[in-house]
Amino acid sequence: MKEFSSLYKAIDETTKTNSKLAAMQAYFQTACHDDAAWAIFFLSGERFKRLINTRVLREWAMQSSQTSSWLFEESYSWVGDLAETVFLLVPSRATTTEGGLAFWVKERIEPLRTVAPDRVHDELMTCWQSIGPSERFLFLKLVTGGLRVGVSKRLVIRAIANAFQLPTELVAHRLTGTWLPTGESFRALISNQIESQLPSQPYPFCLANPIDVESHGIGEANDFLAEWKWDGIRSQLIKRGDQLYVWTRGEERVEDRYPDICQIARQLPDGTVLDGEILAWRNDKPLPFTDLQKRLGRKTVSPKLMRDIPVVFMAYDLLEYRGRDIRSEPLSLRRKWLAEVLNQAEIRLSEPVAIPEQSDAPNWEQLARLRETSRSHGAEGLMLKKWDSPYQVGRVRGAWWKWKIEPLTIDAVLVYAQKGHGKRSSLFTDYTFALWDRDGLVPFAKAYSGLSDSEIREVDAIIKANVKEKFGPVRGVAPILVMELAFENIQLSSRHKSGFAVRFPRILRWRKDKLARDANSLDDLRVLVQAHGMPSQS
């Protein structure tokens, strides 16, 4: 525990990527394998879900620090992080910690999940009284979930690769899918033997960089496959050993959620891996993402839900063909084989976009015009993939681009504010925006991002000076701040007070030049819906 806590501190205390990398590298070289495996688990952003009820943790903290509940909530609202609040409030006399990370996870932290409710406080106290001051915060972070220490999974992979002189792609591949944090897994991860892979193991996803074609020359339009950019769940469909596996980009296995897709995919030949997107789909068009969301949370899927929200797997790419990893082959060849494979199953192929009345090769102008029509196709823009590119690991510049459409925008008034979490704690950073209606301002969207750090501080000061009312942690703010909001899509919604649901709202810019009365109205939103909107939510 001490070693991992020192690593955590070293990473947390620097803002430099290279120092973080060096600290992790040194840790992996010296840590015992059981501990290192768990370190990978937590550093990659994995966490225990529903380990203990946060209400129970709060009660324990309040009791053992003799803090009244309102005072605890005020503290939490100001600190912005539950683990840190508890850490700062609850006293302890322990001066040192025995046992490594793996011991603490297996013997102390994981058992909290199964402990009888009336015993949880005692168990927490036992842990607390045997953990030293420098490990206490880390312990609470692990118990409450995320480590959020500012390293990406990619950086963890690089540290392991550097520490054991392995290619990063190999480490990335070995870590994809279900990776159990055990000493044995860690030894397999750092082994320099090329082993046979698990049948369920997906490949690391190839990701695209955003681009604005008008301002960046990226070559001839003819060298690229142009497809619609869909807004769904990026996934891999794997058929190996007569078994079917569906992995999302979030590295979750989701076969049981999409029996309709699996039904069709069983026809795929063995030794096939497809890269594609799960989409809610009807009448040759995608349904809004909010519809797809209704199928995300369900462990069991009723026939009614499958009828109401049918899904498809839209295939983009072929990664494994007849049991062979073909990622290094050019896209043109992979697509040719993809079409062959899809012939054997009724899986939808993401076709190159069709340019009306096209006689010769597409040019950028034609594609730009076509991109303007993305919304009417239910797409977010175009994907551009070089025909001669291999399927690479992660976000590599040059071969794949996403050329998104301009977002829809509207000027709205900030009416409520709440303090942020983590890095943004103690500043008002979570805002609710409203638009005008006959009776005044009606809240319609929340937005958290888009302002620079200095703007956030400025807005924070204005909010603090213009608080009208308090509802717990939420502040009602006088209508003086106008911001231009951007969003990807809009639809009518009966579940929202304003009557609209917007997708991915964020702040585009602070309109210091505008007064609240200059902001847009709900009628303006209605016009946007008519022009660009998706069908209403079912």
Added chain:
Amino acid sequence: MRPAGLFCPQGDFYIDPWRPVTRAVITHAHSDHARWGSKQYLCATDSVSLLRDRLGTDIAVTGLNYGESILVGSVRLSFHPAGHILGSSQIRIENAGHVSIVTGDYKREPDTTCPGFEPLSAHCLVTESTFGLPVFKWPDTTLTAQDIRSWWLDNQALGVTSILYGYALGKSQRVLNMLQDDIGPIFIHGALHKPIDAYRLAGVRLPETKLVSQAPKDFDFSRAMILAVPSAHGTSWINRFRNRSTAMVSGWMQIRGNRRRRAMDRGFVLSDHADWDSLIRTVREVAPEEVWVTHGFADIFSRHLRDLGWNALPLKTEFIGEVNEDKESAPTAAGETE
């Protein structure tokens, strides 16, 4: 309370007024307490020169030694050490046997650069609450001093310049006093020059410091400690130090998010304000009949005092709806723009 601030009608004076008034009694020389434009200023003797540095040499200011009292109107007024910075005072007002104390900003931790807080008893207490939340509990000052020293030594071993940001008046001198100069040379940002001089003149022992601007061209700063004001962070001023590690010293560094947001490498918890336990301890020692809470978490701390059975209420400040919780380290703070 009046629009210009806390007013004593029997003595016809304001304490730390935020608008120009005829008679201003000042607890200490930080900019949010000592404001420009009043006709007459009264403060502790040690505050006089700091106040002149801040507000101009032509102000009408009278100093009074700690513990000495004078009659102002019908009230007897005296200054008592608050332990916040040099010259910082609690103001004791006695009127027909009724005693009120205005703490100003204060701390209970040891600080060899100014006399320590003197516990008094009173009927009415006006207390600050800058850190009036239970999450603020200061670590042992000697441990913080050790942390800063070992950070400096580690940086030296790596050939990296140590840049430590702190409040210009009070905090920087306290840190200097802790550091001494046995580790390496200490340089300062221009904004620290005047307050450091004022401390030296008042007889506070501080290690040798040089202005960064006085260092020879191509001077090797890799073993040096640079003290600077927070507003210098992220400006071209610090870019002259190629390899550097940056740290902030402030009570706000207790909260991880505050530190991370500033993109500092380190944050050292050291404050010139009372922490939660000290605030409560002080109320107990003063044992007043009524408590007014101002400057900071006034609502929260007064509510907690009521929970504990005290007769306590927040004292509303006029200008700002919600206090800027960042003031101890805000770029506009005392001396930092000079």
